[in-house]
Amino acid sequence: MAKIVGGINVTHVPYIGRAIANNLQQDPYWKPFFDGFPPVHQWLAKVKPDVAVVIYNDHGLNFFLDKMPTFAVGAAAEYSNADEGWGIPTLPPYIGDQDLSWHMIDSLVEDEFDIVTCQEMLVDHAFTLPLELFWPGQHPCPVRTVPVCVNTVQFPLPTAARCFKFGQAIGRAIESWDTDARVVVIGTGGLSHQLEGQRAGFINKEFDMMFMDKLVTDPLWVTRYSVPELVELTGTQGVELLNWLTCRGALSGDVTKVHGNYHIPISNTASGLLAMQVA
Amino acid sequence: MGSGKQKRVIPGTTLFDGDMARKGYALNKMCFSFNSADNRAAFLTDKEGYCDKYGLNAEQKAAVLSLQVLDMLAAGGNAYYLAKLGGIFGLDMQDIGAQQTGVTKDEFKAKLVAAGRR
Numbered sequence: 240m241a242k243i244v245g246g247i248n249v250t251h252v253p254y255i256g257r258a259i260a261n262n263l264q265q266d267p268y269w270k271p272f273f274d275g276f277p278p279v280h281q282w283l284a285k286v287k288p289d290v291a292v293v294i295y296n297d298h299g300l301n302f303f304l305d306k307m308p309t310f311a312v313g314a315a316a317e318y319s320n321a322d323e324g325w326g327i328p329t330l331p332p333y334i335g336d337q338d339l340s341w342h343m344i345d346s347l348v349e350d351e352f353d354i355v356t357c358q359e360m361l362v363d364h365a366f367t368l369p370l371e372l373f374w375p376g377q378h379p380c381p382v383r384t385v386p387v388c389v390n391t392v393q394f395p396l397p398t399a400a401r402c403f404k405f406g407q408a409i410g411r412a413i414e415s416w417d418t419d420a421r422v423v424v425i426g427t428g429g430l431s432h433q434l435e436g437q438r439a440g441f442i443n444k445e446f447d448m449m450f451m452d453k454l455v456t457d458p459l460w461v462t463r464y465s466v467p468e469l470v471e472l473t474g475t476q477g478v479e480l481l482n483w484l485t486c487r488g489a490l491s492g493d494v495t496k497v498h499g500n501y502h503i504p505i506s507n508t509a510s511g512l513l514a515m516q517v518a
Numbered sequence: 519m520g521s522g523k524q525k526r527v528i529p530g531t532t533l534f535d536g537d538m539a540r541k542g543y544a545l546n547k548m549c550f551s552f553n554s555a556d557n558r559a560a561f562l563t564d565k566e567g568y569c570d571k572y573g574l575n576a577e578q579k580a581a582v583l584s585l586q587v588l589d590m591l592a593a594g595g596n597a598y599y600l601a602k603l604g605g606i607f608g609l610d611m612q613d614i615g616a617q618q619t620g621v622t623k624d625e626f627k628a629k630l631v632a633a634g635r636r
Contacts, residue, residue, distance in 0.1 A: 298598040393536075439614070441530075
């Protein structure tokens with residue numbers, strides 16, 4: 240059966256794309272963010288995943304409000320990035336893993352998660368930039384991919400408890416896939432930030448630190464909060480932490496922290512990075 | 519229009535729920551079209567005509583033409599789609615944040631940095 244080697248959660252601010260394109264990794268503004276990644280690169284070199292299941296939210300590239308799935312799973316041979324309208328570079332396509340996609344779809348629906356399936360799916364910065372950060376400068380990306388999109392755009396959003404259970408179902412799906420593939424689960428977005436309204440610029444360092452700590456040792460801690468409470472605590476976009484929680488749900492057994500990094504600000508965002516491994 | 523349900527009030531914050539999604543559909547659909555460079559150029563050539571093509575109401579059109587983000591949000595705009603409109607004018611998230619909070623861009627950026635020191 241396939242093995243889940245661990246999970247990595249990371250912020251997905253669009254301007255990271257521009258910083259990479261302009262080689263600003265050692266610029267004083269960006270350095271505290273990019274310096275978080277070498278320990279993750281070393282860990283990935285050690286655990287050697289073949290496939291990445293990437294849990295993210297689309298920001299109006301593939302999905303619009305005409306059709307807004309709560310959970311969607313990609314089932315394409317290849318996933319293209321495209322012009323997102325805000326002037327960040329478009330990245331080359333990513334290779335899919337249709338065998339895992341359809342195995343996950345079968346297993347998730349059997350597990351009563353009635354997801355939307357996508358044989359064509361554009362992937363935005365929330366999918367592409369984490370892969371660029373984890374495997375810098377490698378085109379094509381050295382892992383095959385399965386995108387999993389969670390609605391964090393139009394309320395009602397899935398509850399934290401539902402996202403954790405969805406993650407658990409993703410974990411069961413991967414671990415029942417009859418191959419010897421090694422799989423890393425990635426969750427993107429957050430941490431605290433709010434783009435809109437008079438409260439724009441809201442950041443909650445104290446909550447973020449607690450969340451990053453609890454996510455490793457006691458992930459159900461965050462499920463005590465309703466989605467509106469999470470918005471109040473972390474901002475309208477900070478609620479993307481649901482993707483981190485979904486990723487964590489996929490990890491079972493003894494989970495330990497490999498490496499973490501946290502820096503304020505990147506754009507309007509408290510940036511976070513958390514790699515976890517499964518014993 | 520409206521669900522009639524009591525909603526949680528978070529100061530300075532609007533949850534983009536069904537009521538807002540209904541209200542802002544035309545505005546957000548126009549902004550979604552700005553993923554295409556051709557559409558961005560067409561908008562700049564005739565902003566008012568482009569708004570009319572997407573059926574924006576008077577409130578939405580006035581907000582777009584004056585580029586007032588809080589007005590666009592009140593008219594049902596969603597931050598992710600509005601950011602595509604902001605991109606046409608070269609506005610980044612600190613420009614948009616400063617405008618919404620009534621401070622200069624430098625002041626807004628200083629506030630973000632200060633949040634990291636707490």
